[in-house]
Amino acid sequence: MSGLGVRAGERVVLVWGLPSSLEALKELAQSVEAAGSGVRVSLENVDRLLLSSHAPSSCDLVLSGLVPGSALIHSSEILAEIARIMKPGGRLILAEPVTTTDNDSKLKTAGKLLSALKLSGLVDVLEVKNEPVNAEETASVKEVTGYQGNSLSRVQMSASKPNFEVGSSTQLKLSFGKKATQSEKPALDPNAAKMWTLSANDIDDDDVDLLDSDALLDAEDLRKPDPASLKATSCGDGAGQKKKACKNCSCGLAEELEQESKNIKKNIKKDTQPKSACGSCYLGDAFRCASCPYMGMPAFKPGEKILLQENQLNDA
Numbered sequence: 001m002s003g004l005g006v007r008a009g010e011r012v013v014l015v016w017g018l019p020s021s022l023e024a025l026k027e028l029a030q031s032v033e034a035a036g037s038g039v040r041v042s043l044e045n046v047d048r049l050l051l052s053s054h055a056p057s058s059c060d061l062v063l064s065g066l067v068p069g070s071a072l073i074h075s076s077e078i079l080a081e082i083a084r085i086m087k088p089g090g091r092l093i094l095a096e097p098v099t100t101t102d103n104d105s106k107l108k109t110a111g112k113l114l115s116a117l118k119l120s121g122l123v124d125v126l127e128v129k130n131e132p133v134n135a136e137e138t139a140s141v142k143e144v145t146g147y148q149g150n151s152l153s154r155v156q157m158s159a160s161k162p163n164f165e166v167g168s169s170t171q172l173k174l175s176f177g178k179k180a181t182q183s184e185k186p187a188l189d190p191n192a193a194k195m196w197t198l199s200a201n202d203i204d205d206d207d208v209d210l211l212d213s214d215a216l217l218d219a220e221d222l223r224k225p226d227p228a229s230l231k232a233t234s235c236g237d238g239a240g241q242k243k244k245a246c247k248n249c250s251c252g253l254a255e256e257l258e259q260e261s262k263n264i265k266k267n268i269k270k271d272t273q274p275k276s277a278c279g280s281c282y283l284g285d286a287f288r289c290a291s292c293p294y295m296g297m298p299a300f301k302p303g304e305k306i307l308l309q310e311n312q313l314n315d316a
Contacts, residue, residue: 004093006061008036013054013085015064015094017046017072019140024068032063046072054085057165062086064094066156069137071097071144073107079120086161092122093158097133097141100151107147110155122159129156227252 006012012032016025029041044052046064062082065072074082074096082092099107108116110127117125133141133154141147245254280287284299 004032004035004061004063004066005091006032006035006039009038010036010060011040011042011058012061012063013042013044013059014066015044015046015049015062015072015078015082016067017065017070019143020067020070020072028063028067046074046078049078050081052085056084057087057090059085060087060090062090062092062094064092066093066095069140070095071137071141073097073145074113074116076116076120079116079122083121083161088161088165089163090161091158092117092160093128093156095154095156097137097145097152098155099147099149100153101149106145107141107152110153113155113157117157117159121161123162125157125159127155128158130154 014025014029014032025043029043032041033039042054042059044054062085064074064078064082072095074094086092096113097107098110098113100109102109102112110130114125114127131154133152137154138152141152245257278287278289278292281292281294282300282302282304285295288295
């Protein structure tokens, strides 16, 4: 079994399935045990592999589908279980009947089998051998899978498990290189540096084109916009309802409504001032009527604002 790479002291799991003969299985197991001293072989039927009690990362080598006359088809669940029981750095050698056409759902092509091994988490996947099957093996494959085509071959592939445990972690050592010194900076082209350099002397140079910032704005940009055009279309909407500024109003409607509110309050306050019935209140008590609210107050100039106390308004 030198071609399978069995080493002394390794634990090997031999996966088999019908219609392999028991004699061929026994012969393969004995040859694996004789490959090296201390080799331990466990036989697992493919239909019972998912129910086995193998601990994770417990075997060094998995041989699957290598029994002569085998028609073992590896599903994604079987490949994932094989990857689970393999030790980090463990190896897998499997054989499986494949078809050369991509129109059969039960058999894979060699390319799909290679992809399935990679998707199960294995690396270094290689196609070791691809050979036609004999009539007896073809009959076994058709019996097991119901395949009706004639483009069968038997492919053997090898793969390995990454040299780390799933879920393991390690500390990364980050080394930051020294900052580049001034001498390590690339030399600048003098012509390029001069192109991007502007000094005070270049202002009077006719060869230097200076752009006037005022020329960037035309007459349309300087025109004052219409305040009505700055208002949002939805701001103050509501037919027949009181205008209301929207939240976070930025078009000026909120300030406009606030000023209107102040003006209304101011007009109401003016309306509360008493109005003279005779028009002689400003002349003094000698000219005021008996019910004048300004009675007892000194004379004042016409139009002068006079604030009355609240008790005087009530008495009037």
